[in-house]
Amino acid sequence: MKVALACSVGGHLTQMRQLEKLYKQHNYFFITEDTLMTRELAKKENVYLLELINRKKWNFPFLMLVIFFKTLFCLIKEKPDLIICTGALSSIPSCIIGKLMRKKVVYIESFAKMNSPTLTGKLVYKFADLFIVQWESMLRFYPKAVYGGSIY
Incomplete structure (x- = not known):
């Protein structure tokens, strides 16, 4: 099985890396943002780098199209x-x-979110085959989700 690991940098990438024992059993690659940290990761792993994006910047629509x-x-x-x-x-x-x-x-909802959903989570919840939350309190926002506990 081939697995794509898609995430932003920072805590999202850190959470993904916590799943290493699982994804290392398969052929895998990362899709993440281009930073010094991910360039280092790309020296050891198969990584596709994307532009950093911020929805509050003027070039957001253009960058989203590029991504x-x-x-x-x-x-x-x-x-x-x-x-x-x-x-x-x-x-x-x-x-x-x-x-x-x-x-x-x-989709694994962010560990940092225990009282409100993320924008990405609200969008992906509608079509994800499996949606995992790390806090039981998040099941009120995502009733069909699976409570998986912390991945830290």
Whole structure:
């Protein structure tokens, strides 16, 4: 099985890395944002780097379009069977494109969110094959989700 690991940098990437024992059993690759940390990761792992994105900046629509097409290219090239996503904004195209390609999509809501849903979570919840929350309190926002506990 081939697995795409889609996430933003920072805590989202840290959470993804906590799943290492699981994804290392498979052929896998990362789709994440381009930073010094992820460039170091790319020296050891198969990593596709995307532009950093901020929805409050003037160039957000343009960058989102660029990220969409880079992600499309990556998913067509790699042909994953499963996409695991920990958020945030830059990972939305991976989930949408993956679903359109009829791939399984697993979304793990952020550990940092225990009292309100994320924007990415609210969007992906509508079509994820498996949606996991790390706090039981989040089941009130995502009633069909699975409570998986902390991945830390």
